[in-house]
Amino acid sequence: MRRYLLLTAFVLVGTLCYGATGLVFNTAGNLCSNLPSKGVTSVMITGTMDARDFKYIADSLDRLKEVNMANVTIVACETTVPLFGNQTSYAAGEIPATSFFGKHLTAVVLPARTTAIGYAAFAGCERLKSISLPPALTTIGSYAFSGTGLTSIAIPKTVSSVGTGAFARCASLASVSLPGGIVGDYAFLCDTMLSTLTLGPGIVSIGKGAFSGCSSLKDVDLTHLAKLECIGDEAFSNTAIGSVDLSQCSSLTTIGAYAFAGTQVASAKLGERVSAMGEGAFYSDNKLTAISMPTSMARVEALAFASTGLDGSHAVGKGVTSIGDYAYYNVDRVSTIEIPYLVNYIGTRAMAGMTGLSLIKVHPTTVPALGDSVWAGVDQAAVVLQAPTAAYSQALQWSAFRFKQSYMKGDVNNDGYINVSDITSEISYILGQNPNPFNFDAADDNGDGVVNVTDVTGLINIILSSSATAIKNAGAVTTHDLVCIPDFSIKPGQTRTIDVELSNAMRYAGLQCDIHLPESLHLVESRILPTSRSAGFTFVAQRQSDGTVRLLAYNMANHDFDGQDGAVLQLTVTAGTQLAPGLTVDVDNVVLATGRGEAYYPAATRTQVSSATGVDDVSASSTRVYARHAVLVIESNAPASAQLVAVNGTSTTLNVEAGHNEYSGLNAGFYIVRVAGKSFKIAIK
Template sequence: MKQLLYIALLLFSGHSVLAASYTCHTEAGELQSHIPTSGESVTQLTVTGTLDARDFAYMGDSLTNLNLIDLEGCTIAAYESRDTYLGNQARFEAHTLPAHTFLGFQKLTMVKLPKGTQVIGEAAFAGCPALTTIVWGEQLRSIGDLAFSGCPALDTPLPATLRSIGEYSFAGCTAYTELNLESAPLKSIGANAFAGCTRLAAIALPASLQTIGDRCFAGCSALTAIALPAALQSLGEGCFAYCTSLSQVDMKRILLTSIPAYAFDHCTSLTSLHTPAMTEEIGEGAFYYCTSLLDCTLPTRLREIADYAFAGCSRMEHLSFLPEGLERIGRWPFYGMRQLYSATIPSTVTYIGDHAFDSCTRLAAVMAYPTEPPALGEEVFLNVQQADCALGAPDESIELYRNAPQWQEFDIRHFSNREEIADDHTLQVYFEHEILRVKASDPMRQIALYTLDGRVVHREEGETYEWAIDTRSYTGPIFVLSIQMQSGEYRHLKVGRNR
């Protein structure tokens, strides 16, 4: 119903009338008696005294050509009635601007609310295309659903007294360029509250914020950065979907256990991210088609990556960030990673879903650490040239991988296949004290060093014939070295140091 109301906002067509300005003092329910002429001629209205729901109903029905309303000197009184004229609403609260009061006022540009206003009702100013300025008063706590939806000219900063912002409340308010709520005692922002605010480039959220609704900032295509406060308990699905300029996301402080479905769908400028330490699940499509994403930091608590989670992340080259402890990988999560060269499967993974690596057409190396080959869904490696892709597996599990459906299609290697390395005169790998030297007769493109549990501890890129890696800060005596040659060929070997 709210979405329908947002889409089908009432439109009023004006008539050719003489402009009139009225100033009056009134008691509750008596405003109409102070305006003797036709309401259609009134363009500016200043009122002092007391108003109630009857007066706002009169303004909404009869003063539709208003362009300026000044109610700063008024008080909104409570009113009880079952009059059908007032929508069968039994009680209207004091200090509350009633729902739908100025809905669709085409000429309204400026409103000064009563200073004591605490609540703005549902759709109170929805569909007011000329509205630019609101003077909020001193006590505003809550803005209702759809309150200013479809007000593309509104750019008045929100008050620092707000505690809640309703669903669709500022949807389509395309004049806003920044949103500073840092000092407000705000606890909740509703679904779609700022959806489609295409010029909104900067948002400062308060430390008190606990809830952000579904698609709250979806389509804010100018937004470049967001920091989520530590108190946040609920983040809605699709919250930042299609925020195509979003390049920085600070989630490190929040305690969410799940990244919601499609939370960053099509955030095409996002290059890296650090998910919260408490995260146990990456939701469906959470980073769907984040086409600039290169790297992630995922916590050791992570147990599941849901369907489509990273699908379409077409610039990803190394899938080395999957943490030890991960158990289940859903369907299509890495689909279309067309630049993916290498992938590391942690030892704790037990299942990989349908089409997980479908169309990862440049995949050349997979390091699978599970001693028992993970169960696979349908066509997990569709469009991957498995025969040309090296699969490193634990020495004791080689035969298991060679006999497992789909796994057996790879070029399967031992992690510690020293015989192959010994015969390779084009590559020299040795320790010089704590410096790992890697020399090749052919140019190398990139190098990565992993611990035996699959964690990447060092990575470099650039065309060279020699690498020197300082390993003093890396714990453990044995590492797995992955080298990509300039030709695209991969070399994998296990290296050990003496201490």
């Protein structure tokens, strides 16, 4: 028996010292003793490891091809001498930097409780085709897997950041699943085989050059990335993606320079919160034929759409104030371009080479300043310039066009719409406040050469008219402020007063909306009453041909509604003798106007109407809804289902338990909460 044990021990030691495989039970810092053979190619390690053991692997195990650390616990380590770079402190659960750099690894099993993979830990492992990342992982360091032979990677949802160049230049990487977090700069740079990219709703930012040069990448779904805040410079440049839809990315504010340059994008939609789009964002996308620009974007940067395939009619975003150098350079398929009223500067050669132009529509009443050779190469004598004032016909570079003065009667602030903001702009002019922009000809309704209260009356008549050509609404929501009618009950044949409430963070001097009443409810138009918030305001209502009631509120002193919440007017409605169940009142086409003539467009709201039975009042009394520290709170005596409606119209169903319920993670703004037959208006701050 003794001879057998000695022989077994001899064989095991011989395997570890001279063979190609090994099984090692290790205690942290002792791998050099437990695995002395530097020629080992395959090893399974159990027990504990720390940075000293990974240093031994990095420096000594040059022939290592397979390593299984599934049952290893990585413990923290402090050293007096740096082991990797200048680092002397190593956290538990972390695979240190460059631990397996350049190894000929073909298979790796990571410790189950690995939380971080350090800088270039597996970089250059060209033969490593696959790896399973453990569910405890939170951080993938810079260049961790760059230059490896990975063919696919599924990143756990626990990972909060993927470092710079983490998977860059992985020539065989074809499929990536990334649920959330921060995608670092150049994270997947030049992964030329990458064709399947699945991004999860938890993605917060996409870094500079993150997917640049992924030439096989054709389809990327970005529509559901509600937490995405930023797309970095060159993030998707020189890929093959065919469309970009960011319209549902409600947190996205920034698109970097050349982010989508050199792609196959044919159409692009930008989210309404995008305020900054970098230089050359869509440069040289020759298949791009159409793009929608949000009102929040103030500048078209240099080269933004240069050498794209934009064609037909193109409208510059309504919030744009300046157009950068070469912004539309060589865009030769656009026949009509519309320049919004806020533009005050157009840069050098911004529209040079736009040889397909036949019509330019400009809205600024003050002629924008120009850089050099703005329309170089354009046959200006063959292009009609439709402008609001004759000043364009005398201005340098503009005067070479075929001038045609054009404006819309009543569009006083020259924004392309006729609504209550034109009334406040006109009143501001009458009060001597010199609003800008201001189109005198559009304001002079009766053409007598003077703008006064008579013209205000004419403008009101235009707005109240049912003419589809005169009344225009922006449609897109541009403010979280809200106009709504609280849910109410009414008996058949009853006449009652209902409130129209305004919840506003900004100050407004005018209001306009359309109220859609069901057939069994009728507005008593002679009984529209102000509240303490609207003292001095004039209210005008007119029924349209389709039964809609268009309502206007303004005052000749142009002072603001008082306060920031509550009723601003009261309507009187009468119910018919028969009331169908499920009645609603819709408030839409809402315009809120400042005293300076600026227009803001809230979301539409819907009011629930029920027959008065007393049940609603009892159920409501047992339910409390309020906000506390950015958290929605619903207190209920019984289980229920609640509907949470945001100002953009999106609706979410909430499960309400009996007692105290809290709901966090809501974006700041106003919400309608419907529960127990009642609606509650809540502000999350």
